[in-house]
Every structure is written in structure tokens, then in C-alpha cells.
Amino acid sequence: MKDKYCILNGHLISIYEPAVAFSNRAFRYGDSLFETIRLCNNRIMFLRDHILRLRLGMTVLRMNVPAEFNYENVNELIIQLLKHNSHAPNARIRLTIFRNEGGYYTPESNDISFLIESEELDQVYTLNSKGLWMDIYGDTKKPINKLANIKSGNALLFVLAGLAKQSMKLDDCFIINELGNVCESISANVFVVKNGTLYTAPLSEGCVAGIMRKQIMNLATENKILTFESPITMNTLMNGDEVFLTSSIKGVEWVGQFKQKFYTNHMAQLFIEKLNKLTH
Known part of the structure; x- marks a missing residue:
């Protein structure tokens, strides 16, 4: 070897x-x-x-x-x-x-x-063929402070969320902050699409300052997609047309189901295509 x-x-x-x-x-x-x-x-x-x-x-x-x-x-x-x-x-x-x-x-x-x-790894950015099945991890809330936006070696919150994901047989979990809003998933930032407009939690909500989050927001601006940084509540998720996750390794992953709500993936497909064009 x-x-x-x-x-x-x-x-x-x-x-x-x-x-x-x-x-x-x-x-x-x-x-x-x-x-x-x-x-x-x-x-x-x-x-x-x-x-x-x-x-x-x-x-x-x-x-x-x-x-x-x-x-x-x-x-x-x-x-x-x-x-x-x-x-x-x-x-x-x-x-x-x-x-x-x-x-x-x-x-x-x-x-x-x-x-x-x-x-x-064996491939470029590739959109998941089956939408992720997700729910809330609510046992431990993420505090909002100056450590919230950085990627530190202390990941116990995400370890516990990963264990909860396993026990609930989910693909991922939404992490909620001390205000009860969704700030991210176990290893990604969260975007919601409603009527062609993009929404994501601001850094003041305690999410990691994701590198892919930044790239997606830049691509949205370049493609004239209106984007708002605003708190993501349970109602935001339930009323969204699409929900997708962004991370440096996977690029974009679309969410198929949250509780009894189902989503499409049109904008997620668009962003995967735009990301792969940046690799050339």
C-alpha cells in the first residue's frame, strides 16, 4: 500500500x-x-x-x-x-x-x-438525486456570540445533532439558535427560496460564516436573484418553495422534506451548474 x-x-x-x-x-x-x-x-x-x-x-x-x-x-x-x-x-x-x-x-x-x-473524492459538485429528509435538532441550542461564526475544534453541539440524526433516521438536522430560529444544519448553511427570492440567516443569528454561503450569495447577485439575510423561523421553512444546504465540500444539497412539507429543487440545480462553471 x-x-x-x-x-x-x-x-x-x-x-x-x-x-x-x-x-x-x-x-x-x-x-x-x-x-x-x-x-x-x-x-x-x-x-x-x-x-x-x-x-x-x-x-x-x-x-x-x-x-x-x-x-x-x-x-x-x-x-x-x-x-x-x-x-x-x-x-x-x-x-x-x-x-x-x-x-x-x-x-x-x-x-x-x-x-x-x-x-x-470521486466527482465534481453534484446535486443529490434524492432530496434530504430533515427535522429540527432542539435539545441543545446554539448560542449567539463571537465564537458562533468561526469553525472551531469544539464541535460537541454538532456531534450531538449527528447522533440525533442517526436515532431519528434522518439525512440531516436543522440547528436552532438561542432565539429559537434556524441558523444552520449540522455541517452547512441553510437557504430558503420563496417566489424566486432567496433567504438565509444573517451572521448575527449565530451561523458559521460559510465560504459556500458567500459564493451562493455572490452568484445570486450576478444572476439577479433577490437575496435577503433574515431570521429563518419554522414558518419560513413551512412556507418555502425550496430549501437547500451549502457547504464547501458538497456545494449545494437540496432538501426534499421537512416534517410534512415537500420541496422542489429548481434553484439548487441552477447553483450547482453555476458552481461547476467556476471549476474550469
């Missing part, structure tokens, strides 16, 4: 080599951030936006942002990793940032380390 690699702090190592210590702060405290990035048709999609979101997250967590942690260097390292792993033309890339070890809850240093991993 051919060896596979990851990159730790700029150095290529085997995935079978120990990469982090037991005292690693991501392991102990979830003191970390991550990005999941898509390679599509040999193109690293929206990397500048991913790097910007990481740097903003590092600022929120008061981590030191090294000058060399920039688009050019990260892009070069990802290309190197994909080449060594023979992961092309489609792949999933995970970039994890964690504060260096030392201290308990209070860190001894704000310097960071980073890890890049890759996993081969």
Missing part, C-alpha cells in the same frame, strides 16, 4: 507518524480552528476566502498569526501534498490550526501550529 502524507508546520510527513503530543491543546481543550477545502477539477476552490476566515478566527481566539501564513504559501503546500498523495482531480483538504502546547485553560503561548490533510 502506498504511503500517504500530511503536512505539519510546512514539513511533509507520513500520516502514520505521530504528529501531535498528548498535551496538544486541540486534543485537550478544542483550542483550534479548521477549514475544509475542496479541490474540484484540479482547482483549489475559494482558498483566499478560507485563509481569510482562518486569519479572522485566529484573531478572535487571540492566536498569533504568522506572516508566512498567507495564500501563496498555503496554496503551494496544498499542491505539494496533493501531488505526493496522488489526490486529483477532486479531493477534500482539511487545514487545522491549533495553539501550541503549554498551560491548562490559560495558554503559555499564543503561537500556532498547522496541519494539512487530504482525501480523494
